[in-house]
Amino acid sequence: MAQKKLLVVDDDSLIRRSLSAVLRLAGYEVSEAAGGTEALELLEKTTPDLVITDFNMPQLNGMQVLREIQARQPDLPVILVTGYGTVEQAVEAMKAGAYDYVSKPIIDDEMKMVIRRALDDRTLRDENSDLRKRLDMRFGYDAIIGRDHRMQRIYDTIESVAPTRATVLISGESGTGKTLIARALHHNSSRRDAPFVEVNCGALPETLLESELFGHKRGSFTGAYADKQGKFAAANRGTIFLDEINNASPMLQMKLLRILQDKEFEPVGGNETKRVDVRVVLATNLDLASEVEKGNFRRDLYYRINVVSVHMPPLHERVSDIPLLAKHFLKDIAKENGKRIREIDEQALDLLTRYTWPGNVRELENCIERAVVLTRNDVIRAEDLPPALRDEAADAPTPLDHGGVVPLKRALEAPERRIIENALRENGGNRQDTAKALDINRTTLFNKMRKYELLEKY
Ligand SMILES: Nc1ncnc2c1ncn2[C@@H]1O[C@H](COP(=O)(O)OP(=O)(O)O)[C@@H](O)[C@H]1O
Ligand SMILES: [Mg+2]
Structure with a gap:
């Protein structure tokens, strides 16, 4: 097994050195930092499996180090060394998400035991994340359900563009399957073994989003304690998926245009230019063409990203896919919940096809999940569906009005x-x-x- 790497942070050089020596003797590879700022720098360089940090330090204290680490690498366990007799520090550390704490004076055996436990837990969690990766393989074409003629056209499009580097713009209401399509594009390209990196452009304020995407240099703004690699760099050789691109600020739009044109960018606060090889897939839940007309979105950027476009129709416009999707979700969800439910009865299916599904496929998936959890029968019936859905669907026109054909x-x-x-x-x-x-x-x-x-x- 590979030697595990530890990072020991303490401003007291005597304590730091003696603890490091003990841990090296115990077989770990140990790097040392004399303060918080140095620790955050070393984090990027040495990629430790575990961090042990003193609580009381001048400048960045242990809690601040912990918070910074959680923002960057939430899976990295941190052990805090608290002052003698300071229960409050221990409580504060645990609340903030420290893996554990050890109070001074440090007892070597206790420290070693806590470290071993943290590393074992981590191995277990990494194995789970491997499993998740394998599940990601489900995001091939087989994971996409739908026989509607427009869906057929979408399969044709993504199948032909997936292997290329072409930028793809996916439009559609929330829950129509945009993320699913983006993943399918990635998994069916030669980039599949490189990262698929997803960024929601609507979730972060402008300045944070910029450094999230392009990274930043240490000291470029308050809180930038160390260099940070942005998502574009993280997606190198892979695919970056920019969700809700209609929310991109003018500044961000400008930077995106540059990266799409020249494949170059500069981290925030840095002056060296970086190059990346990234395939860009974008999604919008607004009609970007009309955002351009309204002056909310740059025309030149729109032309750049609208190379290949895929429009996901709302679910109520593809009524014939509703039963297919419902049965698909039923199978998966029943299995996950260890329930033997094989069918959705006629009346429930009828209601499902008549409801308008403002939340689209995601809402249908949630609805089936709810029914599977609630029902005591081996068949999903109308009574297992949410009352609001039943009421609305009961008043709705029949599926025939949507041009669909049902028995x-x-x-x-x-x-x-x-x-x-x-x-x-x-x-x-x-x-x-x-x-x-x-x-x-x-x-x-x-x-x-x-x-x-x-x-x-x-
Ligand atoms: N055609 C489809 N076949 C199977 N599952 C789908 C399909 N479309 C959407 N889903 C599922 O519905 C949920 C919402 O889809 P998602 O791609 O996240 O929508 P969006 O990104 O447009 O909001 C996801 O769990 C997704 O797997
Ligand atoms: Mg999405």
């Missing part, structure tokens, strides 16, 4: 149910009168009420 029997069920329910309501739930009003016999009424689950209601 006649199923299409007629929903209106039939509504007619019967209205009649029952009019007649105060009296079955004799209801049957008479509907001109059917009571047995037929009873059977239909059972079918539509109206028996308990009336």
